[in-house]
Amino acid sequence: MKLAERTQHVAGSFTIGISMMAREMMSQGKDVLNLSVGEPDFKVPERAKHAAVQALELDLTKYDKVPGVLELREAICDKLKTENGLDYTPDQIVVSNGAKQAIMNTLLAVMDPGDEVLLPVPYWTSYPEIVKLCGGTPVYAVPVDTVNYKVTPADLEKVVSEKTRILIFNNPSNPAGTVYNEEEVRAIGEFCLEKGLWLLSDEIYEKFCFVDPCFSVAATSPEVKDITIVVNGLSKSVAMTGLRVGYTASNTKIATAISKMQSHLTSHTSTLSQWVGHDALRYCGEEIDAQIDIYRRRREVMLKKLKTLPDITFLEPDGAFYVMVDFGAYRDKIEYNGSFSVALCRRILEETEVAIVPGIAFGLDNYARIAYVLEEKRLEEGLERIEKFLRSLK
Ligand SMILES: Cc1ncc(COP(=O)(O)O)c(C=O)c1O
Numbered sequence: 001m002k003l004a005e006r007t008q009h010v011a012g013s014f015t016i017g018i019s020m021m022a023r024e025m026m027s028q029g030k031d032v033l034n035l036s037v038g039e040p041d042f043k044v045p046e047r048a049k050h051a052a053v054q055a056l057e058l059d060l061t062k063y064d065k066v067p068g069v070l071e072l073r074e075a076i077c078d079k080l081k082t083e084n085g086l087d088y089t090p091d092q093i094v095v096s097n098g099a100k101q102a103i104m105n106t107l108l109a110v111m112d113p114g115d116e117v118l119l120p121v122p123y124w125t126s127y128p129e130i131v132k133l134c135g136g137t138p139v140y141a142v143p144v145d146t147v148n149y150k151v152t153p154a155d156l157e158k159v160v161s162e163k164t165r166i167l168i169f170n171n172p173s174n175p176a177g178t179v180y181n182e183e184e185v186r187a188i189g190e191f192c193l194e195k196g197l198w199l200l201s202d203e204i205y206e207k208f209c210f211v212d213p214c215f216s217v218a219a220t221s222p223e224v225k226d227i228t229i230v231v232n233g234l235s236k237s238v239a240m241t242g243l244r245v246g247y248t249a250s251n252t253k254i255a256t257a258i259s260k261m262q263s264h265l266t267s268h269t270s271t272l273s274q275w276v277g278h279d280a281l282r283y284c285g286e287e288i289d290a291q292i293d294i295y296r297r298r299r300e301v302m303l304k305k306l307k308t309l310p311d312i313t314f315l316e317p318d319g320a321f322y323v324m325v326d327f328g329a330y331r332d333k334i335e336y337n338g339s340f341s342v343a344l345c346r347r348i349l350e351e352t353e354v355a356i357v358p359g360i361a362f363g364l365d366n367y368a369r370i371a372y373v374l375e376e377k378r379l380e381e382g383l384e385r386i387e388k389f390l391r392s393l394k
Helices: 014-027 046-057 070-084 098-110 126-133 153-157 182-195 222-227 252-265 271-283 285-306 328-333 340-352 376-393
Strands: 093-096 116-120 137-141 164-170 198-202 228-233 246-249 313-315 322-326 367-371
Touching (some): 014 340, 046 271, 070 093, 070 246, 070 271, 093 252, 098 126, 098 246, 098 252, 116 126, 126 137, 153 182, 164 182, 182 198, 182 222, 198 222, 222 228, 285 322, 285 376, 328 376, 340 376
Parallel strands (some): 116 137, 198 228
Antiparallel strands (some): 093 246, 228 246, 313 322, 322 367
């Protein structure tokens, strides 16, 4: 029996794949340092955790509204207003099973099969696959500036076509940690407006900004806000990756279309998770900010330690919690057939028990992505193991 064509064209998630290998090794008793997955290691704040128990006790266990529990959508609107200067009403918010589904919902709502979707390189590994699942074609925009990897209108101009429907803009970016400033963000918004494109602004790492705060493209003008679908969620900022709460904020017409898509896919995310999200947004701001400070320190430790590794360079990240490290100098020291970064990361995992993600997952095969999601001592140990491995290749 034949499987659907799309199972051939859509790749599995590299990040989930490598992380599963790491977990498997851990279950065999190995001391694996998992620096692969984009999952903060802190716990959901107590008050927010309790909201799930309370929701169960109150029997809030039935189907609820497709776009999400109203109180959560109100809390999201307040957050967007106070933190991002954005005015949305609850009917413009759709809560989904993580930001991942929010992205899929959005593409299903705004593009047709055959349409093209612009993706700046390096891109989050799931974007091209979600685009393909929706019948679209990912089109890659490679920035001229390969120091900061910031895409500009001139870079986008080279690849935009009649078929382009939407740009997926990830700020701060996974994997590069790039944070665009207000002027750069404004230029991206104006480009989309001029070309008649939708703009999906994935702001899931907005809390993880270590130099300047993140500026939402939707805040640049009412016209840009109208074409923008802001995607955000609580997986990273509240460390509730497994609870699956993401959302879109958009104009009412798009929100209604997104909600219609979701009504036939998942109805809505778990009501218990939504109540955890509600209490996290309403009552746990201080705890969340304190966790971000821990990440700020880890970033410094990482950058300092990385400077001691032989023959590598890296993109200095201003945000998110990843570093893209260029291992290109080791190309002739590693045997590979196909992808260099896959072979490199496999050897690093097998020989040093440190899990990092091959850069090919993000469109840059000379690189690997290291997530600083463990405590400082463990991070240092991870880099020391990699350093030893690299020195053994010389
Ligand atoms: C850029 C980006 N967008 C979206 C997501 C999806 O997050 P969620 O867990 O909310 O589905 C991730 C997760 O790694 C991500 O890195």
